[in-house]
Amino acid sequence: MENDKRPISILLLVMPLLIAAPDLFAWGGVTHRYIARKVCERFECQCPKEVELGSTAPDREFKDTVNHHCYDMEWPCDEDASTYSCPVKQGCPALKKSGEWLDKARSQTGCERWRSIAIASHYYSDGEVIWHKVQKETGECHSDFESAVDNKVKGKQKDWSVTVCGETVTKTDIDRIIDGFCALVSSGAPPPAAGKVRVESFVREWWGPGAAAAGVLVVLLLGLRLAFSKKRRRR
Ligand SMILES: [Zn+2]
Secondary structure, X not given: XXXXXXXXXXXXXXXXXXXXXXXXXXXXXXXXXXXXXXXXXXXXXXXXXXXXXXXXXXXXXXXXXXXXXXXXXXXXXXXXXXXXXXXXXXXXXXXXXXXXXXXXHHOOOHHHHHHHHHHHHHHHHHOOOHHHOOEOOOHHHHHHHHHHHHHHHHHOOOOOEEEEOOEEEEHHHHHHXXXXXXXXXXXXXXXXXXXXXXXXXXXXXXXXXXXXXXXXXXXXHHHHHHHHHHHXXXX
16 A cells, blocks of 8 residues: 555645746835836826735735746847856746736726736836846845845936846846836737747646645555455455
């Protein structure tokens, strides 16, 4: 009987490791709020509070860090970088999520609509930051980068540039992100095509039903074993 249980025990042991995702954000709260506020200003939206709260909701409320990444193996990645590895998988859940929220916004009105747009801006901008395009990045680089950019955004300088762990971001880069997102909002385009589902999100969605199915299988195996041993004893 011990042998029947082993694969399931291994699966149960490995599962938490697959589900665990690093709690890193890439753009800090200040930067996310700034981007969403600029989008709101450009469309003359009248919902600053909803926009501010929506812009950080994915990090604060949803905490679905697994959906904040954007891996593109065609992206010109620095293979020699010491602070991260180039992506070895394809899939951009960040852009997919952004598209989903923009799609949702299209059926909404008023400030509810602007909250959804702000949420979409979060995923969109996360998909545009180096630390969400690479894998196995150094946690320190990631968080130092966040606070350095946040400080620059807070500083309200006309032009700025900041370099952390060899990665440079300028005010122009942030403006480009805002422009790109605003174009998406006004185009009314359908959400971008879905990238491949990452293994973690697959496990997150299916581990419940999977565990239930495994449970049923164990009961079945136990039942069969019992039935056969009874038969043998009767002989
Ligand atoms: Zn995020």
